[in-house]
Amino acid sequence: MRILDLTAILVSLTAALTFLNARYLKLPTSIGITIGGLIVSLVVFGLVELDVPFARDAVELVRGIQFSDFVFEGVLSFLLFAGALGVNSPALWSLRGPVISFALLSTALSIALVGGGMYLLLGLFNLDIPLVYCLLFGALISPTDPIAVLGMLKEAKVPKRIETLVAGESLFNDGVGVVAFAVLASVAAVSQVGGSHGAGGHGPELSVAGVAGFFAQEALGGLVLGAVLGYIAWLALRALDDFVAEVLVTLSLVLACTAVATQLHVSAPLAAVAAGLLVGSLNDRVPSALSARERYEGFWHLTDELLNIFLFALLALEVVAVRFSVQSLLLGALAIPLVLLARTISVQIPISVLRRRHEFSPFTRRLMIWGGLRGAISVALAFSVPAGKERDLFLVMTYVVVVFSIVVQGLSVGRLAAKAGADHEARERPAEN
Structure with missing residues (x-):
């Protein structure tokens, strides 16, 4: 097979899968694709067990794909x-x-709680x-993927404050989580091979100052790079009134963020976030650019939807290449309550601290906890773990947590969002009267 x-x-x-979901299931796209992908995965598993050549060749080809x-x-x-x-x-x-606070403190707390709990669990x-x-x-x-949840929040008409908080926390949570993963992966590599620096001299020095400096380089460097390239792109967009040219400028901006960040050893995800926020915010202040912004934002909304659909479908094939065992499946099932508990604590502590200066709408805490879905980013990070027993185990555990998150949490969070929306409308009604 080619x-x-x-x-x-x-x-x-x-x-x-998209047709069947849109025509019959009518679920949020990522949830419908994931459920359909599970069914496809089971079918392929069965064909492989029956030693069907076509299925066997497909699995071998998938194993050669660098998903991460x-x-x-x-x-x-x-x-x-x-x-x-x-x-x-x-x-x-x-x-x-x-x-x-949520992007930094909650992510750090979640990493520490899940990591410590997993260390004890594996010891048992x-x-x-x-x-x-x-x-x-x-x-x-720890990184969350709220794509399906955000659609439900908009449909349920929850307070914009909650919607913005969930979207903003996830954007920076993803970037911070990826940076933290890179730091820990470098520390793990250093601890394995010995010495004071990672491979190629780009890893952190094994000290608190070294790790903190490496994190700052990745995170702050990515934000600064994204801001600089985003401003240059905005200067170009301001002088344009051509849809094709605008799309090409924004496409080149994202590719430049990724390529330059890789060369400078800073965070490409955070660079993309900073560039997107800067381009969007500056266009908000330029009335003449609003119509142009609507055109290329429509393109990027479609791109976002298509990439997510494709990513979840690819995930369905990737899981076929993962080697499962009863023990890894059991550990994956036990990881679900551990991850949920860590998410609850990591959200509750910042809210308790911030409540003194910020007002949080009702249902904020519950929507952030139950709506903190795990998605393809977590699976991609699991594929990035160095080859070995840890990688094989983490792949299975991650997939179990992701499937539970998308299917169980994703299918039930809509009702919670509807309650939040109804509560908001009930509170707004007396004020209108």
């Missing part, structure tokens, strides 16, 4: 740029304190996995 054949199968499968490279050097920056471009930048700026199963690898699992499972 890569072209696999691509044709993947695109056709994606189209079929596909996501991090291609899809992720585009997704985050599109998400940032669609965020109400002034509203996000007004919530900058809570958003930054007599699995000798170093603490740094358990923290690595905490880093890969």
Whole structure:
């Protein structure tokens, strides 16, 4: 089987699943595609067990795909740029304190809680996995993916403050989580090979100051790079009134963020977020650019939807290549309550601290906890773990958590969002009368 054949199968499968979901299931796209992908995965599993040549060749070809490279050097920056471009930048700026607190404090707490809990859990199963690898699992499972939830929040007409908070927290949560994963992966590599620096001299020095400096380089460097390139792109967009040229400028901006960030060893995801927010916010202040912005934002909204559909369909094929065991499935099931507990604590503590200066709408805490879905980013990070027993175990555990998150949480969070919307309308009604 050629890569072209696999691509044709993947695109056709994606189209079929999207059609069935839109025509019959009518679920949020990512949830419908995930459920359909699960069914397809089970069918392929059965065909492989029956030693059907076509299925066996497809699985071998999928195993050769660098899923993590596909996501991090291609899809992720585009997704985050599109998400940032669609965020109400002034509203996000007004919530900058809570958003930054959740992105930094909540992510750090989640990594520590999941990593520590996983270290204890694996010890009960007599699995000798170093603490740094358990923290690595905490880093890969902490980024949230609210794409399906945001659609439900808009339909349920929840307060814009909640919608902005969830969107902003996720954008920066993803970037911070990826940076934290890179830092921990470098520390793990250093601890394995010995010495004071990572491979190629780009990893952190094994000290608090070294790790903090490496994190600052990745995070702050990515934000600064995105701001600089985003401003240059805005200067070009301001002088244009041509849809094709505007699209090409924004496409080149995302590609430049990714390529330059890789060369400078800074965070490409955070660069894409900063560039998207800057381009969007500056256009808000230029009335003559609003019509142009509507045109290329429509393009980026469509791109966002298509990439997510394709990503979840690819995920369905990727999981076929993962080697499962009863123990790894059990550990994955046990990881679900651990991840939910860590999410609850990591959201509750910042809210308790910030409540003294910021007002949070009812249902904010519940929507952030239950709406904190895990998605393809977590799976891509799991594929990035160095080859070995840790990688095989984390892949299965991550997939179990992601499937539960998207299917169970994703299917039930809509009712919670509807309650939040109804509560908001009930509170607004007396004020109107």
